[in-house]
Amino acid sequence: MVAKKTGFFVGAVAGAGVAAAALAGVGMRMAPAHAAPQPGVVRTAAAGPMIFAPPPGAPMSFADIFEKVSPAVVSIDVSSRVDARSLQFRGFPFGLGPQGPQNKQGEEGGDDGQPTRPRQQSSGSGFFISADGYIVTNNHVVEGADEITVTLKDGRELKATVVGRDENTDLAVIKVQGSDFTFVNFEKGAKPRVGDWVITVGNPFGLGGTATAGIVSAYGRNLNDDSSSFVDYVQIDAPINRGNSGGPTFDVYGRVIGVNSAIFSPTGGSVGIGFAIPADVADSITKQLISGGKVVRGYIGAQIQNFTPEMAQAMGLEGVKAAVVAQITPGGPAEKAGLQRDDIVLSVNGVAIDSSTALTRQVAMGRAGEVLRLEVIRDGKKRFIDIRSGVRPSNKELASATGGGEEDENTGGSKKAEKPSTARVNVLGMGVAPLDGAARTRYSIGPDVKGVVVETVRSDSDAAEKGVNQGFVITSVNMKSITSPGELSTAVDAAKKAGRPTVLLGLADRRGQTALVPVKID
Template structure:
C-alpha cells in the first residue's frame, strides 16, 4: 500500500496542477503533498467516472448492435491481372484484399491443398489469367437483398459470395455498376425478403468534427467497427464525379464498399479510398457521399443506365500563372486544350484556349468542377458556358452528348502522333524565342511529326534546357499553336506575344503546345 501511495505521489508532485484539472470531475481521490512530506487524500468531485465530454457518445455499442447486421462481407472470385486494379497515384482505391490463386503467378496451392487452377484460356499465344480471390464490404439497403458496394470490388467477378454477420454464406449477382462513381449494386439469390437493412441520410449531414462509425471487412475480419470524426467535405482525389467525405475512422484493405454511419445509425457515405504511403490506414479515408450513392444505386436497381452530359472537350486547370500571363488577375476556371472533331463543343464553336468560367450560371474554379457540372446534364440538354476569349467574355451554348465509357475515353487520350523527342541540335539556325529555336511547320516537318493537317503552328527544333521552357519539359518536336490566346504560324508571332506581354508588365506568356495528338497549355516565364 505504501509503494502505491509513493508512486501516485510522485506523479502528483510532478504535475499536480495539470493532474488536478484532468481528474477534478472524474470522481477520483488525489494525493496532496504537504510540507511534512506525507501524502493526504482530498476528495474530488462526485461526477461519474465515465462521463464523456459534451457531445461525445458514451459508447458506440448501441449503434453497432443496431446497424451491424446489415453490413456484409463480400468474397469475389475473378480472373484479372492485378496490375489492372483501380489505382489513384498516392491513393489506394481502398484496395479490397487480393489473393491470387494458381495459374500464372498464382503463388501456391488453392485451399484444402487442391492443385492450382490453370485459369481460363486467354487470347491465343498469351498466358492464362489466374484465379484471384478478393474480399470487400457492402450493406443491405432493402429487405429483399439489394446490397451497395464499390464497383472495384465486383467489376471482374465470376462468382460472388456474401457473408452475413451470423456467418451465413449466400450467393449474389451483380445488378448494375457505375465505374465513374465507383458504385455497384448486387443482389442475394434465393428470394428471401427479411434481411436487415439501413438507409442513406441525404438531408442532415454531420458537421466537420462530428463522430462517425465505419463497419466493414478489413483484411478479412468481418464485422469490424472503427470510430472517428468527419475530417472534411469536398475532397477531390482525382475522380471526376465525386466530392469525397474525408474521415479519420481507420479503414483498410477490405473496407471497400462498407458504410460510414452517423451517431444515429444512418449511412452518410460509402467507403472507397484511403491515402496511404504505407499500404495501411494512416487516418485519412474517403467515402462517397450518401446523396450521390443513393441517387446512383436507385437508378441501377431499376435497370436505368447512368448517363452523364458530355461536350467533347479536353480541359485543364486555368492556373494563377496562366492568368498572370493573360493579364486576367486572379481569374479561375478551366482552359480548353482541344475539342473532339465534330463533337458537341466543336459544333458549338468552343475553341482551344477558351477559358470556361461558368456552366449554366455556376462559377467554375477548376477543370474537375467543369466536368461535374457538365455531367449533371442529360443527353440533348442545352449547356450554357461563359468563356473568356481574347480577354472578352462570350456565351457559348452546347447541346450535350452522351459521355463515352471511361475505357473509350482512355483510348482517345492515347491518340498517337507528334512529339519527336530526339535530342539532336537543329540542322540549321532558327529564330530563338523564350530559349527555343523555332522553325516553320512545313510539309516535311509535318510528316516527320505525324501532325494532322489542321494543326497550324511553329516547331521547336532546339531548346535551352536552362530556360523556363526547358525546365517545364518542352522539347524538340513540340508544336506551338497559340501564344496568349492568339494563333501562331511563325516565330515572329511568338515574339510579338512576348513583346506585348512585356509592354503590359506581365512576367510570362501562355503557350498552347501540341504534342502526341493533344494540346496542352503552359505558362512560360519571360527571362529577365
C-alpha cells in the same frame, strides 16, 4: 478508380443504404464524465480571450451503434479471370502491397488442356440499402467479377449479381435473393461536422465484421483522379484498410454518411487518412443504378482544364475564375455548336464555373438533348454558345477517342500562311524551329498539327519546370495561332512590353494532345 498517384490505394469496402425506420435515430449511450471539465480559453489577437463551454464527453463505447448497424454490413468475395500480365491486388490498383488473405491467384486448365486466364480471388465490403437484397459497394470491388459471394453477419453465404456499376464515382450495386434483410439509411441532410465521431464497419484483410472509430477530418478532398471530377471526398481518420472498400461510414445515429473508397498510405496500411464518397452522391448514383443499371450523364465533347491565376495574368484577366477548353472532339456536340479551343468558360446555364471540375459536373447534370448555354470569353469578348448535350461515353471510349491527333481549331485570329519563316529563335528558355517536313518526320508530328516545334529546352527554365519537352509543338501564344518562330518571338515581346510576367502557350505533344500552359517570360 483512385488517382494514379503514388501513395493512393483503394481499399475494398462497400456502402450505401436506405435505412430501416427502426434504425433511424439509433443513439449511443454516453458515459458520464469522471470529473467536471473546466471551460476552455482561446486567445485571439483581435478580441482577446474567448471563453467557450466544453463539448459533451466522448462516448465510452460504440457497442450500441455497432449492434444495431452491423447486421446490414456484408463481406464480399469476388472471383474473376484476368490477364496474367495485369494481375493486381484488388484495392491496390497500382499492383503494390503484399499479397493478403483477400487476394489470391491461381491458374486452371481449360477443356483443351491449355492454361486459361489466371483466376483472381479478392474481397471487399458492402451494405444493404433495402430489405429486398440491394447492396452498395465500390465499382473496383466487383469490376470484372464472374462470381460474387456475399457473407452476412450470421454466417449465411449468398450468391450476388451485379445490378449496375459507375466507374466515374467508383460505386456499384449488387443484389442477392431475399426479402427480409436489415438495411441502413444514407444521411443526405445533416452532415457531421469536422471533428465529429464516425464509425466504420467492414472486412479488412478478410476479417469480416470489423468496427473502427474516428472523426471526420475534412470535406471536399480531391484525389487527383478521374473520380474527383464527380466526387468531393470526405476524409476520415477511422482506420480503414484493404478489404474495407465499399463499406459504410456511420454517424453516431447509425446513418450512413459515406462509402469508403480509398486510403492514402506510403505502405499500403492505414495511417489515419481515409476517403469516403459522400452519402448524397452515393444515394443519387445508387438509385440510378437500381432503376436503369447505369448512370447517364451529359456530354459536349471537349477536353478542359483549369483557367489558373497564372493564365488569367497572362491574358490580362486577373481575378477571372473559369475553365478553359484545351481540345475539341471532332464531330462532337461542342464542335457542331461552334465552341472552340481556348474558349474560356465562365458559366453553364447561368451557374458560375470556377474550375474544370465545376464545368464537368455541370455538363454531366444535363440530359441528352438538353440545350446547355455556355458563357465564354473569346478574343477578349464575352459571348454565349448553345450546345445540345449528348450522352457521355464510358471512360474507356473517351480514352480511345482522344488517343490520336486533333484538328487545329485555329482559334483567335485568321488563318496564317502555311509556310513559316526559316529562322530558328531562342525564347522562353527554348530553342524553337519551323515545323517543316523534316521536323514532322523527326518528331513524328502529324500533318494536322500547326505551329512551331520545340527542339531544345533549357533545364533551368520555367518551360522545363512546366513539362515542356523536345518535340512539343507550340500552336498559339495568348490564344493567337502561330506558324513561325518569329511570330512566337514577336508575341512574347509584346507581352513583355505590356508588363505581363507570363505568356499562355498552346501546346501539342507528339500524339496531338493539346493543353494550355502559362510560361514565365525569361
